Amino acid sequence: MSLAQAASDDVGVGAPPVAVEGDRPLRVDPKTALGAIDLVTVVVAAVISVLVVDPLGNGARVGTSDAEFVLLVMSTLPVWLAIFAGQRLYNIRFIGRRIDEVRRIVNATFLGSMGVALAAFFVDLELPRSRIIVLFVATTLLVTAEREVARRTFAAMRARGRMVRNVVIAGANPEGRELAAMLRTDAWLGYHVLGFVDDTVTDPEPVPGVPLLGTVADAGEILQARRGASVIVAASAIESATTNRLARDLLDRGVHVELSSTLRDIASQRLVVRPLGRFPVVYVEPVQRDGWRRTAKRVFDVALASLTLLAASPVLLAAMVAIRLDSRGPVLFRQVRVGRNGRPFQVIKLRTMVVDAEERRAELLEANEADGPLFKMTDDPRVTRVGKVLRTTSIDELPQLWNVIRGEMSLVGPRPALPHETEAWDPLLTQRLRVTPGITGMWQVNGRSESSFEDYTRLDLYYVDNWSLLIDLAILAKTVPVVLLRQGAK
Structure with a gap:
């Protein structure tokens, strides 16, 4: 688990995932496809909500007609799309992180359902509470199922070399080697390890099949020659000053930078990066077990x-x-x-x-x-x-x-x-x-x-x-x- 993945997907900038050798470009952008499917899913959930007759005893057929309700939901689709994007549901990295993704889906569908209720208020449409409740439940279940299908689809594509990001690991110490071995074994994660950069290791192949490409100082030129590749820094392998210089150099070159973390046994949703003076500090949220x-x-x-x-x-x-x-x-x-x-x-x-x-x-x-x-x-x-x-x-x-x-x-x-x-x-x-x-x-x-x-x-x-x-x-x-x-x- 990288620190960037654990705390924020905004840590680092750079090119989107690129294909490894032999890969064919995708005909449809995954984010665009997910957005389109989400919009259809919301409309389907609206239809389901009008087919469920008064499930909570609130008069599902009182006031707004079925057609008016569906049209109302369709008029708010841009809002739904913005909410989903705000919850980072179109960030490919979050797909597959089930717990975190489900939490974001629940937040998004709740806000979207409240948006429909607010829209009904402003246009003076009488809307039974049961419609909003069923809409929320239906969208939550449907979007969750949809994302599970997407997760499996993306995992299968990555295992076949599609939607893969080329990556260089900075640091060939035990942490870096373990990271490389894991990425090679778990191909569904979507990383193709090109090799290592390290100042202390002399082994030409620190991990079987993963060569030593050069020193840390060479990383900029190595990555620039491999357009679209990113770097993962093994935090325990490189001093902080060297990491800072490396990150600045690579970011200036448009290379995506990630920093691995030794907090691998702490769930990512509990980690929050907060500034403490000049230091970015990872705050670990306490576990809430009581009450x-x-x-x-x-x-x-x-x-x-x-x-x-x-x-x-x-x-x-x-x-x-x-x-x-x-x-x-x-x-x-x-x-x-x-x-x-x-x-x-x-x-x-x-x-x-x-x-x-x-x-x-x-x-x-x-x-x-x-x-x-x-x-x-x-x-x-x-x-x-x-x-x-x-x-x-x-x-x-x-x-x-x-x-x-x-x-x-x-x-x-x-x-x-x-x-x-x-x-x-x-x-x-x-x-x-x-x-x-x-x-x-x-x-x-x-x-x-x-x-x-x-x-x-x-x-x-x-x-x-x-x-x-x-x-x-x-x-x-x-x-x-x-x-x-x-x-x-x-």
Whole structure:
């Protein structure tokens, strides 16, 4: 994550993304296409709002006619376009940053809906409140869906070398090399790494496939020769005075400049660049976990867990019968886990192993494929035949919904830790106990079976440090395809 991306897309100027060798120019500017689709989406949302008859009991067909309302919305389309642009929804970099983008979409659609209400007031049109509410909800959902399609489209195009920005990395220290490796691996981000500039490294290829192009002093000429290329400065590799000189030189040449940040585990929406005298300071917004936010999370947890448990009860009952017929022992498996603020509780799952699984664990320690305190085997002999199916489909986790209803767990949160794991934690990891553990989390949607202990802790700490209701909704949305496609479940 670059500082420019994290704090403001106005840090640095320069040419738009350019094609790598062999790329064909785009026939339609992506921003123009998005703008046109947004305008159509707003009109569709207006039509939807007139098709929904009095959803909130406010007389949807009183006053303004259907046609008048749609025409009113169409007359405000330039305002909608300006609001969307003001929320930076046409900045290609924000597409794909789901949480930040959804927040901007909600802000934009709310302001646009209020603009329609204000326009109705000035032209003296009687407008039911339900129309505005439905318009807001419909535009929010439709634009969010539209941007998800755009994100996937742009990612696919970038992976094929389209809409790609050529970039040179200033600094070939560990941070710079890690950045280059990440950009090469995650092609969907839209960067093609040309090479490094560095004053201390002599290796002609600091990263396989990424050559050393010259020194930092050569950066201006190197980038000017590669028209449209930009530079990312690895902040820890170059002194601030050198970075300032480099930035001035490159900006004068019309080169886009970005500065990477070591604040990679802090969500970008929490970072704000503010001037402090002559120094630009990155202010980290505090995480708001208490008050109405905690209440809203709890209400959402109970409501969705109750509905899911009710809907899944036939599946749960069938699984219980299968367990009983497959192997001896109880249907449910209970295990002590550590909850919020260190309070122990019993997590409930469907039993997927033989009864003496814990006793046999010591015999299998040498075959452990996980690191840290985790235990993981590709083909664990303790797992029953039915248990394999339950684990693959995540049906074994359904009883945890009762833990959610009881308040011991949340739908989304850090992985609930075992007592012996917490005993080995350092002070940093104890921050995981500040929030309620969850059935799903960032570890679940990022390949839970393939994750190392370090990955688990990093993802859990990221969640704790950056929690928001939008993040919870995004994780839940990503959990559905993960479960259905059986990704990472073993």
